[in-house]
Amino acid sequence: MKAGKLDIIGKSYVSVKGGIKTKGYNIYIRDTMLLASAAAQSLKALGSMHGIAKLELDEASYLDMGLFLKKEPEKYKDYALNDSEIVLAHGVFVLDFALKMGVSKMPCSLGSLSRLCLKRY
């Protein structure tokens, strides 16, 4: 990965200046932490916002995910994919919101999104 193209905001990697150009694609890195309000920073809170419940596991499974995969592959699959679904749902929500503000690109943070809101209204 071209790490030089990455910027850091808070504790997150984002591509602020432009996408990372690889094989004809412009790849933009986004962190949903920066796109979530301070009151709903956890993935669980984000999930509940979009109607997706975050699956919970017992402590032992958290400690050794490899073992959990071997033992219960189906449950592991559901658990693992659930998180990425929440991230996607929030990303789609933010992108749609940005579109309503007249921008077709996903902002990096809630700050840039609020700037768009202020400009429109």
Place this chain on the structure above:
Amino acid sequence: MNEKVRDGILKIPCLTPLDLTVCVKKELTGGAMISVGNLVKINHKLFEIKDSLYRVGLEDGFIYDTNLLNKRVYGILSDHAGVLIGGEFKEKIRKEKGCLSDASLYEEYNKSVLVTPSSKLMYYNLLVGVLCLYLYVLSLHLSRLVELNGIDLVRELKSDFRALSNFFYSTLEPSLRSKMSKNSPKIRQQILAGYDTEYKNEAYGANKLVSAQLSLTGNLVLEITKRAPYEFETLHTVTQESLKTETKNVLKGMEISLEGLINNIEESIGSVRSLKYGNYDELVSSLVEKLKGDKSITSEESQLVKGKCIFVTSKLPGLRRLLIKKDVGLNWESLLSEITEGSGLKEKLDLEVKKLSEKINGGCEGLLKGGCEGLLKDSKTVSLYEGEVVKKSLDVFKGSILKIKGGDLCKDISVKVGNEIYLMSHYNVADLSMIED
């Protein structure tokens, strides 16, 4: 200037607006245009200097002269006062004092309207800008006239025509120039990827990747920029964002006919665009209307660029990919390949491009009838677009091209299809560090 060419220019019916014709006639018959600064040097073969034709205000070339204290400025303002002040003020003075010459009109104007030096400077700059615009339109018409009449010019003279045009273009305000440029439509295949990883903690600060998960969807984004009406604005030098200026309010205070001035500028811009791009604007407008009427496409006006419309197709059904580390060996390349090729999303989006192309070109007849009515009336047959709509380039990284068929009188518009991926994670410091490279 060659008499034949000059007479020909004055007869061009499309030299609109009327004020422009008046203005240009003044310049040509007065021989003033020949004195425009560097023009004489650049285009010495097109125009010749006649000392006797010099007028006050045009000796050294007015384009660069913004010194209001200089008497020459007075000459320029008075010459064009009749054209630019116009409207209500003209009528008011005429009722009181009868018919006056342009110079006297300007005298009266100066007496009756309180104008600050800074307002005068703004007006002067604007006036110079408008004159440059007129001259640019004229130079384009001149080239077209030579082309249409088949006037055989030596190569050097042709270059002079081009240089003349370029010179006037370079003198235009950046905000005016932006109105004359053609912003081709843009299309992007947008892939949204929710990315997460699971890992096993082996020691403090050492984690071993177990799997990576991807949730994917995608859509197309089409951006079309229509011609936006002219406003008094300036461009931000870095961001190119347009910023409104106070010119309008200042001119109102100076009792200058704004409506006429803006109409003149608008018509001149229209004239330039029509000479340069044919009926591109009509085609784009009708395309925008057509897409706005499509309920399956979300449309929104851009906030950053005036006249830009953003169209977004509905999202593709979500896909889920679980990548077990031992199966794929996760690095940047393999992750990217999974997102695009492995998930089959790229193919689906290519299909979406094809569908969009059919939507645009399939109803081409309606599009042309609606959008290019005036221009198509002389054309007996309108050939519809047939054949390949999505052309795959030989180079796999170059992507696809969508063609918007213009019809007989419109040039086809080729739109390069761009690709973008949003790779999103929650607290991505943990997830991105799992990628090997």
